[in-house]
Amino acid sequence: MALFLVSAAVFGTIYVAALASLHPMGVADAASASYGNRINAATVSERHITDAVTAVNFDFRGFDTLGEEFIMFASVIGTILLLRKHRDESEGTPRDQKAGREISPPSDAVRVISVSLAGMVVTFGIYIVTHGQVSPGGGFQGGVLLAAPPLLIYLAGEFQQFCRLAPRPLVEAGEAVGAAGYAIIGVIPLFLHAAYLYNFLPLGTPGDIFSGGTVALIDLTVGLEVAGGFIVLLLAFLEETLVRRDPA
Amino acid sequence: MTTLLQALILGMVAAGGLAVVLTRDPLNQSVVVSFYGILLAIMFFLFQAPDVALSQIVIGAMALPLMILLALARIRRKREPPEPK
Amino acid sequence: MSHLAYFVAAWLFLVGLYGVVTSRNMVHLIICLSVVQSSTYVVLLTIGYRTGAAAPVFVDIPPSTPAVDPVVQALMLTDIVVEVTVMALLLALAILAHARTGELDPNRLGLMRG
Numbered sequence: 001m002a003l004f005l006v007s008a009a010v011f012g013t014i015y016v017a018a019l020a021s022l023h024p025m026g027v028a029d030a031a032s033a034s035y036g037n038r039i040n041a042a043t044v045s046e047r048h049i050t051d052a053v054t055a056v057n058f059d060f061r062g063f064d065t066l067g068e069e070f071i072m073f074a075s076v077i078g079t080i081l082l083l084r085k086h087r088d089e090s091e092g093t094p095r096d097q098k099a100g101r102e103i104s105p106p107s108d109a110v111r112v113i114s115v116s117l118a119g120m121v122v123t124f125g126i127y128i129v130t131h132g133q134v135s136p137g138g139g140f141q142g143g144v145l146l147a148a149p150p151l152l153i154y155l156a157g158e159f160q161q162f163c164r165l166a167p168r169p170l171v172e173a174g175e176a177v178g179a180a181g182y183a184i185i186g187v188i189p190l191f192l193h194a195a196y197l198y199n200f201l202p203l204g205t206p207g208d209i210f211s212g213g214t215v216a217l218i219d220l221t222v223g224l225e226v227a228g229g230f231i232v233l234l235l236a237f238l239e240e241t242l243v244r245r246d247p248a
Numbered sequence: 249m250t251t252l253l254q255a256l257i258l259g260m261v262a263a264g265g266l267a268v269v270l271t272r273d274p275l276n277q278s279v280v281v282s283f284y285g286i287l288l289a290i291m292f293f294l295f296q297a298p299d300v301a302l303s304q305i306v307i308g309a310m311a312l313p314l315m316i317l318l319a320l321a322r323i324r325r326k327r328e329p330p331e332p333k
Numbered sequence: 334m335s336h337l338a339y340f341v342a343a344w345l346f347l348v349g350l351y352g353v354v355t356s357r358n359m360v361h362l363i364i365c366l367s368v369v370q371s372s373t374y375v376v377l378l379t380i381g382y383r384t385g386a387a388a389p390v391f392v393d394i395p396p397s398t399p400a401v402d403p404v405v406q407a408l409m410l411t412d413i414v415v416e417v418t419v420m421a422l423l424l425a426l427a428i429l430a431h432a433r434t435g436e437l438d439p440n441r442l443g444l445m446r447g
Contacts, residue, residue: 019339036402044396052389052403053299075418082425136298237318269352274360296388319424
């Protein structure tokens with residue numbers, strides 16, 4: 001414990017001294033600010049995209065985002081594999097349940113709020129995914145938002161609807177299509193004698209939904225992949241804790 | 249004015265981090281980490297980063313506590329194995 | 334003012350590390366790791382900030398207004414996504430370790446058998 005405190009103090013002083021030798025917050029010298037300033041100047045004029053962060057993510061540095069998306073894909077696969085090994089558990093009723101005593105359904109307040117929010121969250125998620133190149137948003141944020149409504153429906157007690165809304169093969173297929181779609185959108189420009197992930201679609205007007213060329217398509221595929229990945233993750237974690245409310 | 253707000257939110261984030269570490273029970277900690285995620289999102293918003301704030305709200309205040317709670321539920325179910333049907 | 338932000342970053346890193354070192358519960362350890370990761374958010378945010386500049390979204394402002402650095406914010410987005418995926422994997426590992434040994438205390442996990 002004392003060893004940790006001493007080493008933490010030493011590390012803390014070195015860390016703060018190293019950070020303090022960077023430029024002071026708020027004022028950047030010309031060398032370190034030039035890349036950001038150039039991108040800010042170029043997004044609207046060259047790419048017709050009004051959200052600079054999405055342009056950097058999917059257009060200027062689109063290759064890095066491809067790698068990051070596959071990190072997410074691989075870790076979802078890893079988590080499913082890790083949680084799948086326990087097939088020796090059998091289905092059983094929870095311990096506090098005697099025969100004949102039915103499971104109490106969730107309260108009315110939970111049901112009303114969950115069901116009424118689910119539709120709004122789906123709409124908002126689709127809005128954020130498709131408007132990534134216009135206003136703050138994009139594939140990742142909207143994708144995670146879209147993974148929430150099936151969970152809300154599960155919380156409201158409608159397990160059958162949850163299974164029908166997000167059946168496992170469909171969700172897994174959607175995730176795979178999203179991940180492959182991004183890579184394929186990159187391969188298509190190779191046939192047009194351009195570089196990988198070159199922005200080959202018409203650029204449109206800035207501020208429109210279909211501006212930015214391939215960025216609009218990539219937003220959709222990334223949103224699909226992230227939503228599918230998170231729902232699959234939820235299903236893997238939920239599988240051992242589901243309490244089926246089968247009608248008696 | 250903005251500088252005062254930024255200094256304030258930085259102080260709150262530091263206090264929030266300490267609160268997350270000092271809460272020992274994981275069940276209580278998931279609620280505290282959700283609140284910490286919202287504090288971080290407010291900090292991103294005050295530092296003119298709306299995209300990152302949106303991402304942080306969605307992941308740090310929703311997806312992360314959700315996964316923690318599901319993992320805890322699965323561990324607890326292991327501890328009290330159900331009677332076979 | 335900038336030194337305040339760097340102090341907060343170092344403080345978050347050390348506090349999270351303290352939580353990892355003195356933890357008695359694996360899930361608590363994993364959550365403290367997320368606090369450590371949030372210190373990098375503060376560092377990146379501080380590097381890209383410009384005083385008096387607007388957010389790098391040009392929907393309603395003319396494209397030539399001075400804006401905050403967008404490249405650093407793209408790095409932060411990647412950071413957040415990687416955090417959640419790492420947490421998912423770590424939680425799955427914690428569940429497996431608990432299933433194998435019945436212990437949640439990292440000090441009592443025992444030696445690995447090869």
